[in-house]
Amino acid sequence: MTRSEAEELVAKHGSQQKAAVAAGVGRKAIRLAIARDEQPKRKGRSLSEFRSSHDKSFIIPNKIREAIKQLSPSGWEYEVQFAKNAGISLMDLGNYRDEFVDYWLLIKSCGRRAWAGSPSVARHMKEMIE
Secondary structure, eight states: OOOOHHHHHHHHSSSHHHHHHTTOOOHHHHHHHHHHTTTTTOOOOHHHHHHHOHHHHHHHHHHHHHHHHSSSSOOOOEEHHHHHTTTTOOOHEEEEGGGGGGGGEEETTTTTTESSSSSSHHHHHHHHHO
């Protein structure tokens, strides 16, 4: 029995008990038919939600992109502070650094890396230290 059928019987007969007697079923069957469709059906979560919550190959690059956006287009930051700003570990940053080769440079004189807010700033910084 569907919800709409149960509701029609109840409306026609005035109560769930009278509708059940008229339909030849127990009152519980009428009550369950009415309640069954009232509960919203769950869709579940999508794979993209799972990916954005648990897949490091998605999360870390997005955090790096966001940290680059936080630097002004003409700004820069040493890698340690950049990783802190991005909310990621240096190990994670090191694992995904090659995807952003245009945005960072190695300063050989002090052995540190710097991240720039744009590829043009990174190129200009590389020219300054070479």
